Amino acid sequence: MTRVLVTGGAGYIGSHVVKALGEAGYQVVTYDNLSTGHQWAVLYGDLVVGDLADKKRLREVFAQYRPKAVMHFAAHIVVPESVKNPLKYYRNNTVNAVNLLEACVEFGVENFIFSSTAAVYGEPEQIPITEAAPLEPINPYGQSKVLVEKILSDCSKAYPFRYVALRYFNVAGADGKIRIGQVSPKPTHLITRAVKTALGQIDRLEIYGTDYPTPDGTCIRDYIHVDDLAHAHILALEHLLSSGESRIFNCGYGHGYSVREVVEKTKEVTGIDFPVVEAPRREGDPPALVADSTRIQRELNWQPKDDDLGYIIKTAWEWEKRVMRERVRRKT
Numbered sequence: 001m002t003r004v005l006v007t008g009g010a011g012y013i014g015s016h017v018v019k020a021l022g023e024a025g026y027q028v029v030t031y032d033n034l035s036t037g038h039q040w041a042v043l044y045g046d047l048v049v050g051d052l053a054d055k056k057r058l059r060e061v062f063a064q065y066r067p068k069a070v071m072h073f074a075a076h077i078v079v080p081e082s083v084k085n086p087l088k089y090y091r092n093n094t095v096n097a098v099n100l101l102e103a104c105v106e107f108g109v110e111n112f113i114f115s116s117t118a119a120v121y122g123e124p125e126q127i128p129i130t131e132a133a134p135l136e137p138i139n140p141y142g143q144s145k146v147l148v149e150k151i152l153s154d155c156s157k158a159y160p161f162r163y164v165a166l167r168y169f170n171v172a173g174a175d176g177k178i179r180i181g182q183v184s185p186k187p188t189h190l191i192t193r194a195v196k197t198a199l200g201q202i203d204r205l206e207i208y209g210t211d212y213p214t215p216d217g218t219c220i221r222d223y224i225h226v227d228d229l230a231h232a233h234i235l236a237l238e239h240l241l242s243s244g245e246s247r248i249f250n251c252g253y254g255h256g257y258s259v260r261e262v263v264e265k266t267k268e269v270t271g272i273d274f275p276v277v278e279a280p281r282r283e284g285d286p287p288a289l290v291a292d293s294t295r296i297q298r299e300l301n302w303q304p305k306d307d308d309l310g311y312i313i314k315t316a317w318e319w320e321k322r323v324m325r326e327r328v329r330r331k332t
């Protein structure tokens with residue numbers, strides 16, 4: 001049976017991929033420092049609590065489990081924080097990726113899947129964005145990921161090593177069975193904030209900027225359900241395991257929704273007319289980010305199953321209600 005090491009497998013996206021790997025019959029070992037992840041989120045395989053900065057521990061895990069492939073999710077992801085503290089991002093996202101790659105090379109792991117991001121494109125000139133668009137990140141978070149992509153490319157030329165970098169657009173929603181989902185003490189993402197506002201946990205939802213050059217003046221994003229994204233990882237893994245070459249793929253649906261459209265859909269799905277106010281722009285938000293995902297559809301035959309904004313919001317809503325119920329239960 002093929003064993004896969006998943007760093008950050010206790011986090012939001014990582015845990016959905018661990019689930020998909022387990023369901024597809026892979027043996028999984030998660031390596032996670034639980035700084036933002038949760039033990040309960042790891043539905044399959046073993047969990048090793050460890051940090052990527054800890055090279056000794058990492059080597060022990062490689063020696064013990066001898067993975068055939070590595071999927072690397074563990075990273076910091078908060079853009080404004082990366083602007084304030086870039087070294088934290090270069091240390092954790094870039095330097096620690098080098099630690100992981102050193103272990104891969106030492107233990108002969110030739111297959112690597114990397115969580116990249118649409119933030120590598122910065123403010124793209126053309127929408128939808130193809131993988132050939134220039135890499136011009138506008139914040140250290142995006143830059144920390146670009147650097148890893150470049151390191152991966154160099155490694156693929158120097159060692160027996162192939163990789164797939166998946167550039168995620170706006171990942172949202174939760175497991176269809178509502179077993180796992182996003183948990184964040186200070187959520188910044190639109191759909192999470194919208195459902196929390198519907199639940200009364202946030203007083204009113206702010207729309208950041210209504211004067212963008214878009215049809216309704218608010219930003220447009222390509223929201224992709226986390227389970228469809230997880231499936232893209234399985235296809236990427238199969239590609240590498242069947243000796244496919246190193247590739248980079250956008251992960252999005254190829255069409256976007258404005259902030260206002262997401263707000264209206266959230267009201268419809270939840271049945272709650274929660275308070276919404278117009279607020280100034282948030283720094284660093286490009287007007288529109290929409291993936292051209294032709295390449296992954298064509299080359300990996302990725303076929304989205306959950307390309308439905310209502311379903312994405314519904315799963316996020318059901319998950320948020322579950323989190324709230326369990327919090328109440330724990331207190332009583």
Ligand code: UDP
Nearest residue numbers: 188189190193206207208219221259282285
């Ligand atoms: N947004 C908003 N109000 C919120 C959170 C987000 O208007 O409370 C907007 C944000 O400015 C952006 C879009 O929603 O235009 C998506 O933001 P999110 O943080 O979800 O993802 P990002 O595209 O920044 O990765």
